[in-house]
Amino acid sequence: MTNTDPESVVREYYDLVDADRYDDLVALFSEDVRYERPGQNAIEGRDALLAFYEEGRPLEDGSHEVHDVVVDGDTAAVRGSFSGLQSGDAVEFGFADFHEFENGEIARRYTFTDRDEV
Structure with missing residues (x-):
């Protein structure tokens, strides 16, 4: 990871998830990361x-x-939209994610959408 400012890291996260580069993606997170979804x-x-x-x-x-990234201290809030497939069906929806950083890594992540499961 070359950039450690929260906005660059979260933008890199979405690029990596869309590219299916999961090993690189997971490297952005702390060893004891906690990811919560309602x-x-x-x-x-x-x-x-x-x-x-x-x-x-x-x-x-x-x-x-990604539509907006707002950084406040060690937290980056992201508003965006996703379009793709879920269980073989075409989907498109908005999301809000919150990424909390510790030592330049994402330590906690929270995702909110209007869908039951993502």
Whole structure:
């Protein structure tokens, strides 16, 4: 990772997830990362996060469009939209993500969408 400012890191995150570069993506997170999504169990640790992206993520073949990134201290808030496939069906929806940083890495991530599962 060449850039450690929160806005650059979160923009890199979306580029990596859209490119299916999950090993590089997980390297942006701390070893004990916690990723929370409403109504679903939290994902804890890099290994669990990698397993989620490789096997458990219901979204596929899509791309994120980042509309806004607001950084306040160690937190980056992102508003954007995703279009792609979920379980084989075309989907498009908005999202809000919050990334909390510690030592230049994403330590906690929270995702909010208008969908039941992402």
